[in-house]
Amino acid sequence: MSIVEFKKVTKRFGQVTILDQVDLSIEAGEKVVLIGPSGSGKSTLLRCINALEEINGGDLVVDGISVKAGGRMVRMIRQEAGMVFQQFNLFPQMTALENVAFGPRRVRGESHQDARKQALDMLAKVGLADRAHHYPSELSGGQQQRVAIARALAVKPKLMLFDEPTSALDPELRHEVLRVMQALAEEGMSMIVVTHEMAFAREVGTRLIFMEGGKIAVDGEPRELLANPRNPRLKEFLQHVI
Numbered sequence: 248m249s250i251v252e253f254k255k256v257t258k259r260f261g262q263v264t265i266l267d268q269v270d271l272s273i274e275a276g277e278k279v280v281l282i283g284p285s286g287s288g289k290s291t292l293l294r295c296i297n298a299l300e301e302i303n304g305g306d307l308v309v310d311g312i313s314v315k316a317g318g319r320m321v322r323m324i325r326q327e328a329g330m331v332f333q334q335f336n337l338f339p340q341m342t343a344l345e346n347v348a349f350g351p352r353r354v355r356g357e358s359h360q361d362a363r364k365q366a367l368d369m370l371a372k373v374g375l376a377d378r379a380h381h382y383p384s385e386l387s388g389g390q391q392q393r394v395a396i397a398r399a400l401a402v403k404p405k406l407m408l409f410d411e412p413t414s415a416l417d418p419e420l421r422h423e424v425l426r427v428m429q430a431l432a433e434e435g436m437s438m439i440v441v442t443h444e445m446a447f448a449r450e451v452g453t454r455l456i457f458m459e460g461g462k463i464a465v466d467g468e469p470r471e472l473l474a475n476p477r478n479p480r481l482k483e484f485l486q487h488v489i
């Protein structure tokens with residue numbers, strides 16, 4: 248069974264069509280890298296998977312649950328699909344540990360002690376065990392983003408969605424975030440990553456998707472597409488990002 252299945256999904260904002268009858272099937276274990284010009288619908292596609300945006304047409308099934316099912320089912324989908332944003336979005340008044348423990352407490356209803364223990368494990372996993380009691384303002388951007396990844400993982404998702412996770416970071420801080428993502432990929436996590444990091448696409452991605460105007464224009468094997476982008480618009484796009 249696919250972990251994510253778009254069936255002719257349409258998403259509009261007002262009169263404007265943002266996702267145009269998208270068909271896309273992603274199997275468990277795939278590492279999909281999603282690229283495309285600004286405004287092509289990449290963030291919207293991710294946000295529909297997580298039911299942060301409602302779809303207007305077609306159907307979208309995440310781990311067997313339709314995003315149209317509503318209510319409790321939508322909460323289940325949000326547990327299955329962890330999301331990491333460009334701007335970290337940590338709670339500033341909470342320590343790293345409290346940020347990471349928040350999900351297990353709130354979403355999974357775990358005890359204070361269990362949530363705390365899991366949060367510590369997750370912080371260790373992203374290399375930040377020694378920063379557990381720091382506030383976001385006391386952490387570098389790269390560390391904050393790793394806390395955000397730990398926070399998403401603490402809810403035990405089956406799928407991770409990354410929306411330009413390194414775009415807000417200085418170049419020298421990007422690799423620590425990319426390394427954590429790569430380790431996660433090597434453990435077998437299914438992921439969809441919107442990024443301009445083509446080295447990541449080449450080395451970690453198992454599939455590269457190029458979006459344009461709300462449609463999937465190219466879908467293939469990353470190394471092959473990057474070495475020989477036959478689609479002229481993909482070729483031009485790559486000349487600008489590399």
Ligand code: ADP
Pocket residue numbers: 260265283284285286287288289290291292
């Ligand atoms: P990308 O991530 O590829 O840059 P987005 O999915 O963010 O693209 O946006 C695609 C288009 O949808 C853009 O033209 C954007 O202005 C529009 N859009 C995104 N979110 C909203 C919204 N909440 N309301 C209206 N238009 C939106």
Ligand code: MG
Pocket residue numbers: 289290291410
């Ligand atoms: Mg975007």
